[in-house]
Amino acid sequence: MIRPTSHCMHRIESTVTHSSLSALSNLGEFGLISRIAAGAFADESVITGIGDDTAVTALSPGMRLLSSADMLLENVHFRRAWQDPYTLGRKSLAVSISDIAAMGGIPRWALLSHAIPRDLPIEFVDDFMRGFLAMASENRVALIGGDTCSSRSGLAISVTIMGEQYPDLIVRRSGALPDDDIWVTGTLGDAALALKLLENGEAVSDELLFRLLDPNPRVSAALALAEAGLATAMIDVSDGILADYGHIAEQSGVGGRIILDELPLSAGFRRLTADLPEIPYQLALSGGEDYELCFTAHGSSREKIADCMKKSGIAVTRIGIVTSSPGVNAVTPDGSRYNAQIEGFDHFI
Amino acid sequence: MIRPTSHCMHRIESTVTHSSLSALSNLGEFGLISRIAAGAFADESVITGIGDDTAVTALSPGMRLLSSADMLLENVHFRRAWQDPYTLGRKSLAVSISDIAAMGGIPRWALLSHAIPRDLPIEFVDDFMRGFLAMASENRVALIGGDTCSSRSGLAISVTIMGEQYPDLIVRRSGALPDDDIWVTGTLGDAALALKLLENGEAVSDELLFRLLDPNPRVSAALALAEAGLATAMIDVSDGILADYGHIAEQSGVGGRIILDELPLSAGFRRLTADLPEIPYQLALSGGEDYELCFTAHGSSREKIADCMKKSGIAVTRIGIVTSSPGVNAVTPDGSRYNAQIEGFDHFI
Numbered sequence: 001m002i003r004p005t006s007h008c009m010h011r012i013e014s015t016v017t018h019s020s021l022s023a024l025s026n027l028g029e030f031g032l033i034s035r036i037a038a039g040a041f042a043d044e045s046v047i048t049g050i051g052d053d054t055a056v057t058a059l060s061p062g063m064r065l066l067s068s069a070d071m072l073l074e075n076v077h078f079r080r081a082w083q084d085p086y087t088l089g090r091k092s093l094a095v096s097i098s099d100i101a102a103m104g105g106i107p108r109w110a111l112l113s114h115a116i117p118r119d120l121p122i123e124f125v126d127d128f129m130r131g132f133l134a135m136a137s138e139n140r141v142a143l144i145g146g147d148t149c150s151s152r153s154g155l156a157i158s159v160t161i162m163g164e165q166y167p168d169l170i171v172r173r174s175g176a177l178p179d180d181d182i183w184v185t186g187t188l189g190d191a192a193l194a195l196k197l198l199e200n201g202e203a204v205s206d207e208l209l210f211r212l213l214d215p216n217p218r219v220s221a222a223l224a225l226a227e228a229g230l231a232t233a234m235i236d237v238s239d240g241i242l243a244d245y246g247h248i249a250e251q252s253g254v255g256g257r258i259i260l261d262e263l264p265l266s267a268g269f270r271r272l273t274a275d276l277p278e279i280p281y282q283l284a285l286s287g288g289e290d291y292e293l294c295f296t297a298h299g300s301s302r303e304k305i306a307d308c309m310k311k312s313g314i315a316v317t318r319i320g321i322v323t324s325s326p327g328v329n330a331v332t333p334d335g336s337r338y339n340a341q342i343e344g345f346d347h348f349i
Numbered sequence: 350m351i352r353p354t355s356h357c358m359h360r361i362e363s364t365v366t367h368s369s370l371s372a373l374s375n376l377g378e379f380g381l382i383s384r385i386a387a388g389a390f391a392d393e394s395v396i397t398g399i400g401d402d403t404a405v406t407a408l409s410p411g412m413r414l415l416s417s418a419d420m421l422l423e424n425v426h427f428r429r430a431w432q433d434p435y436t437l438g439r440k441s442l443a444v445s446i447s448d449i450a451a452m453g454g455i456p457r458w459a460l461l462s463h464a465i466p467r468d469l470p471i472e473f474v475d476d477f478m479r480g481f482l483a484m485a486s487e488n489r490v491a492l493i494g495g496d497t498c499s500s501r502s503g504l505a506i507s508v509t510i511m512g513e514q515y516p517d518l519i520v521r522r523s524g525a526l527p528d529d530d531i532w533v534t535g536t537l538g539d540a541a542l543a544l545k546l547l548e549n550g551e552a553v554s555d556e557l558l559f560r561l562l563d564p565n566p567r568v569s570a571a572l573a574l575a576e577a578g579l580a581t582a583m584i585d586v587s588d589g590i591l592a593d594y595g596h597i598a599e600q601s602g603v604g605g606r607i608i609l610d611e612l613p614l615s616a617g618f619r620r621l622t623a624d625l626p627e628i629p630y631q632l633a634l635s636g637g638e639d640y641e642l643c644f645t646a647h648g649s650s651r652e653k654i655a656d657c658m659k660k661s662g663i664a665v666t667r668i669g670i671v672t673s674s675p676g677v678n679a680v681t682p683d684g685s686r687y688n689a690q691i692e693g694f695d696h697f698i
Contacts, residue, residue, distance in 0.1 A: 056519060071496045170397075
């Protein structure tokens, strides 16, 4: 049986329950909508939230609108066996907020669409929403709408994030200049290592697992950089530093040299990969889902960047230099070019 | 194998092809992105489109942001056997534009996320995008971003629409007043009848089929009503007039009486349902996916509304009256209450 578009189990706009999900059908008149809307962060910028054909919001005067969408699919982007619904809810929004951060923007509003399998326990949806709304609240993001449907296959989640920033503070991928420093926040490779261990059925420390399951978007650090005008280009590290800096290089018309020995690795990462001479570099260079910031800045900004990041409480490391010649190379401690496999992530799992 | 979020086949932000879809893997360096971005409508409001962490757009001064998201799932909202990819692309955006229209808003920007089965021919994606971008262009909507992933089950499409309007021109669901007229554009029930015929394996005329597969959002008619200040409340008819007017009634704290004989039915609809005494009413009242506008207006506005809709080239019909007592009733020609089944759509298929 096919059902017309609007015969979704719920659109978040709707206040009437037309549940066709057996597991969700006992919600009664309060419905999923009340559960979703209750306890959500909102501020005066939200003129009309959930409950009409569209949300109505007010952008701050003089600011530009930033918008981005991400889709997360069960068994493609996450596994229910590995990820509890609470952190799944958090992460579903975190990866989108990270995109706003990468522009130096202020995250403001989110739309959440999800296709929910019929056999999914209502507690799963509740925990997912608790996680989603906790991440929203921590980042002062208001959930203002979306769509909820019944899925015939796995759980599918689609999040739209909207944010804002003054035009001259927005940091793009295209502003890197030759001889700029290449910087990265936090540590690299932890999420990729956690995933590799999970794939292999090995034990994973909580510290590493958190980096994979519950990433923390670097909003305040990115905002501090943007407001101080320190970053010439910025991106969030979601596909590995080599690929993501590669986007900066390509869009800025430059190249780059990344010094392997400078890559920031966590103590847990170093401990677990001590016996594996190649894998640490590969994971740190090409492992996905770090959700750290990679940015470029003029060499004269080093002290200011250190001060700025200190105030944000985020570690920052200079990992290389922008080159005028194209191509992004990783350089080993002995100065030779390291043959990194940008798409090498799959080779480990 | 689980893949991290960012190891999507493509994010529309990305300009590098990491295709993991066998059917899409021959795209080469031009990639899906070039196919998507090429030929897309854009105007000066799009400061940064596809290709950075987020899009950057400029809202018109003094206007508010309108935003909404819809999800369409294969075998839930559409069947590939019944819907060609071109009209699927058109409809995926049309249903979202219809939400902006229902607020009296001006549609401006869209984000498109889709999860694509590995065996989907690349021609399907091309045709889908042609349809999507044609609908975008017709409504001056710019595609500014999104996400493209590989699906392990069916095709999943998620569209976010953003629009704008001056605050005092926005038409909500909550403004209907007792004794206002209830109006509807176009005709009702055609899409539901087409679906019923498809379900039953019966022949469907092109005229009816178009209403189901290629709905036309009533943007210009809605804008004309909003700019003239004629509509006190408005919604788009996606779940059937009874349910959708029900949202207006609920949010306005009123009720309504809908006169069955006044429901606008197309000639094709009347012809095909002539022998079925009950079904026409049920389909017209409760059939989904008409994507017409239902609005309320003061009785003194009748002539102005007729003039306004004449200029927009859209038929409009007065189908009932807002009541101060709660509850929405359909009234038969003999004046008695008709026992409509709001959720009755499923009973026919």
